[in-house]
Amino acid sequence: MELQSAQSDEVLAKIERSRQARRHKFYLRDEHVTLSHGSGGKATHNLIEGIFAPAFANTVLDRMEDAASLTLGGLRLAFTTDSYVVNPLFFAGGDIGQLAVHGTINDLAMAGADPLYLSVSMILEEGFPIDVLRRIVDSMARAAREAGVLIVTGDTKVVQRGKADGIFINTAGVGTIRAVAELGQTQVRVGDRILLSGAIGDHGVAIMLAREELDIETDVQSDSAPLHTLVATLLDNVGNSIHCFRDPTRGGIATSLNEIALSSELSIALDEQAIPVHAGVRGACEILGLDPLTIANEGKLLAMVAPEAEQLALKVMRAHPLGKEAMVIGTVQADPPGMVFLRTDIGGTRVLDMLVGDPLPRIC
Template identity: 75%
Template sequence: MDMPINSQDKETLTTLDKIERARQARRNKFYLRDEHITLSHGSGGKATHNLIEGIFAPAFSNPLLDRLDDAAVFTPAPDHESVRMAFTTDTYVVNPLFFPGGDIGRLAVHGTINDLAVAGAQPLYLSAGFVLEEGFPIAHLRRIVESMAAAAREASVAIVTGDTKVVQRGKADGVFINTAGVGVVRSKRTIGQDQLRPGDKILLSGPIGDHGIAIMLARDMLDLECEICSDSAPLHTLVADLLKVAGDGVHSMKDPTRGGVATALNEMAMTSEVAILLDESAIPVRPEVRGACEILGLDPLTIANEGKLLAIVAPEVADRALAAMHAHPQGKDAAIIGTVQATPASMVFLRTEIGGTRVLDMLVGDPLPRIC
């Protein structure tokens, strides 16, 4: 006799089926034809996806990895199913190491916290691994480590383990930092990029492009009489406030880092097999950032951010979610920037300020190497 399937089991089966279909769709869409690694493979855009789908995803495939979310969410043991944990890792190679609004140390802490936060987790503990180049100034290392420590204290997380390696001069460009983080998931509902539904609203916590343009200015690539600072910041308290108000209405969250908002939303649309329509006039961009992008021929939607949140929520909670963001210092300029639609699946469109509509694709190439 067949056993009845409850609603939770049905949701789990549906989710697993969507993950598998999305995985096959990605593998049908992305092809690794390159014979050598290029800087574009680290951009977070199409070349990165080709690399992941062509090399890493097939080799390491498992149910947690196959979701391709920013953090893996799991139960620590079969007899602890009431507790869910999130785990993530990242590596930071930004150039320059110190820039307006932050440095590689603060960036490493904030970025790891944010990957846990968008999984609905309260960050708890971080690791820190350093690859140091022979000849790197001790004063610079002390400044970076002290900055990391301050960022961790401010976010109420602890750096509890780490590692240090030294390589020959010219082999590491100063310092590279690898971090990992664990946290406890607050939400009982699955939050992920495969959870978007037609009708959902897309919320953005504030102006985009600040980090990428700040890095560009710090490299003296553009002579502008303006000060643009990186938006590097931890998002977990903003996420906590959002979840308190919107609860199960929060379907997906992502911090649009490498590849920017355009790449993040394309990943979501593809995995959930939906379409996304954005309203260009609703997307907040600082005038200084917009001006720099126009001069350089860049699209703010493909520029990296390090302290912004994309939240996809059910339409009935959208106004409450937006109000919760506005009440938080990091979300005071938040806006509803678009809507999820059923078709055409796996596509993102932008309704332009002049009334037209164009396809918004992932980042192609690598206009700003070494930004995080």
């Protein structure tokens, strides 16, 4: 049985170059873990490139996608994992259980896969109320049922009071890859249009508002949703023209697009006016001094699409319930490689970096 994903020499060379670029850009200087290491932004990359990537290196992991793409006995599989530590456990539009199902479904979908099977592993704190656990488990079961995936294996651990924070949930997932063309950050090309499936920042702002210390009145709800049917319809209609999917979770679209620019060795130009942001999110961000571009989403995707397919892809997205607010938000350029630029509302241009620090820890 082969232990590597089938990849052309050209793709392997590109993965190796992007690996080296990341190693130069990210360097771990810290002596202790900080909350920023969990932000999904720059500090997380420092940790990954400083410790995990060199220790575990192999050509599947080195691609640094949200899910691993594997070829096993002629079958193309996606495999992914995520742990969920969101605080609070319940928030407008969702809860930790639903999020744990949707998040892993979405990581599989971003690899062009149909999600099929999930595992669930819980770490519980002694004293956690059984009725709250039951609500969370029922929410997971409902989310799995609605998305058509099966929870097939699990594990439960308990730690002493004060050694965890109520409940942490890990889900891993397996799916079969529907995409015919190879997808991924290294497949992105000059001229590609960047499509965003809807308004940004809803999830992060909903979590922030659910924290007791804040008292802002808005109707913002988490966008937590399973994106696999949106991906499937895009693949079925414009599959050969799609080069990369990405769901901009921790670190927001600023971080996801910087990762794509870095791995593809290309430049991304964004049009700020084209990026949809709901009024409640915009208002909360202004009050709190946050940038919606760096805030987490849990039901949005970015698609990098060949220019000739832009309009068809946009039409397909908008015809799907989760893509009604889809927009073309930017273009991929050759130079300068590894950078993201934002044409601002007032006509200027600024460099858009990935998230630095962590304004909103434990968002997922």
